[in-house]
Each structure stands twice: as structure tokens, then as C-alpha cells.
Amino acid sequence: MSAQAPFLLGEDPEAFPDPELALTEPNGLLAIGGDLRPERLLAAYRLGIFPWYEKPPILWWSPNPRTVLLLKDLKISTSLKKTLRSLRFDVRVDENFPEVLRQCAAPRQHQHKIITDTWLTPEMQAAYTELFTLGYAHSIETYANGKLVGGLYGVCLGSTFFGESMFSRESDASKVALIYLANHLTQWGFEFIDCQVPSEHLFSLGATFLPRTLFLIKVATHNRVPTRLGKWDFT
Numbered sequence: 001m002s003a004q005a006p007f008l009l010g011e012d013p014e015a016f017p018d019p020e021l022a023l024t025e026p027n028g029l030l031a032i033g034g035d036l037r038p039e040r041l042l043a044a045y046r047l048g049i050f051p052w053y054e055k056p057p058i059l060w061w062s063p064n065p066r067t068v069l070l071l072k073d074l075k076i077s078t079s080l081k082k083t084l085r086s087l088r089f090d091v092r093v094d095e096n097f098p099e100v101l102r103q104c105a106a107p108r109q110h111q112h113k114i115i116t117d118t119w120l121t122p123e124m125q126a127a128y129t130e131l132f133t134l135g136y137a138h139s140i141e142t143y144a145n146g147k148l149v150g151g152l153y154g155v156c157l158g159s160t161f162f163g164e165s166m167f168s169r170e171s172d173a174s175k176v177a178l179i180y181l182a183n184h185l186t187q188w189g190f191e192f193i194d195c196q197v198p199s200e201h202l203f204s205l206g207a208t209f210l211p212r213t214l215f216l217i218k219v220a221t222h223n224r225v226p227t228r229l230g231k232w233d234f235t
Helices: 038-046 078-086 097-105 122-133 173-187 200-204 212-222
Strands: 029-032 059-061 066-070 090-093 108-110 113-115 137-144 147-157 160-168 192-196 208-210
Touching (some): 090 173, 097 137, 097 147, 097 160, 122 137, 122 147, 137 173, 147 173, 173 192
Antiparallel strands (some): 066 192, 066 208, 147 160
16 A cells, blocks of 8 residues: 655654555655654664655655665676776775765766766765764775775664665776675675665666565564674774
């Protein structure tokens, strides 16, 4: 059953509707309004909901199906394996979170076209930087000759990593960051990375769809695991 219109959020930061009531068109639109306080953002992620909008009001989503990368299904191409063996990139974590956000928001070329994450407004960047300060958000960064050339960021709750955005200024830079993240999450007992919405880039790395009901069950289960708060260390 789908709601006839998205819900309007009130003052209570934890009062989200059931994600299963999200619209079918546009796929996953669940609620409108509210704010980007940490309490509300964390409540949303715990329910498998995320904000995504280009201008006010804030829109909250829970699409069906959900795009995820099951860590056991990560695909590493022959050329990407060669890049990893070359040690061309230095991978670091949580060293320059604000700059990763700025680079994700900046125009960049991808497959012969310029793309921009226009939803990463200054307000969104400020909100996720606050989550980083609180120890919930993280950035995985790739450097070449000391210069930041790629990376990604996301939010961790329990044993779920909610991927938000990535950027690459050199070939394979963001893919290397994703592989390093996937390897460490696997070591920590994580099952998947939430990719939110589909893309050819993600599917080339092994992403797949999960029915929303199954995705929500998995998120609820993984929420029972203590969250790895604070700055991460991949050494």
C-alpha cells in the first residue's frame, strides 16, 4: 500500500512514518519538511530513510527496491586489481572529511559528461560535518603524490554503512577508496553498504537490488550492533 501524498514532518526529530508507506512515484518519497539536526538524521538512518533534495523543503526517501553492495559480491576488475597492486594511491580515512564533501559537491567529469551532486548544498555539508564531529560520519580518501584525488563518505550506524557520495579526479581513485572500505567493513563483520539509488558505476562493482522490506529488516538487525563511533583507523 502506498501513501497518497508524502507526510509532513513536525518538531519531533524521531517521528518518521513507516518507510513502507513511501510513494511509488516518485519512488520512495516518504516525507517532507523537518530539519537536518543530528537527532533527526540519525533517526532517519536507523529507519532506512535518507534526505535528498536540491532546494527546500527537505525531502526524505526510502526507495523500493533499495540499491546495496553486498560485500561478498564486490567485483574487482582485472584493470582495477592492477591499479591496487601498483600502490599508486595512498588511502587514508577521516583525515579531510570537509574537503571530501566539497569535492563531491563540485562539478566533475564522469563518462564524458559533467556531473554535480547539486543536493550537497552548504546546509547538507554542514549537517554531515556535524555527524562527522559526533563520530557517525566517515570519509575514505585516496591521495596521489600527497594530493586528494578521490574518495567517498557516508554514515555508520550499528553494522550498516550508508554510502552517500563519491568523487574521482583520477581514474579508479574512488573505486580504490570503496574497495578499502569494503575490505575493512568485511573484517568488522558488516554485510553490505547501502548505496541508496542505482547507477551503472555501482552495478559495475557488484551492487544489486534488495526489496525494501528485506532491506529494512537487515538495517533493524544491524542496528543492534554497537556503532564504531569516532575517527576510524584502517591500519
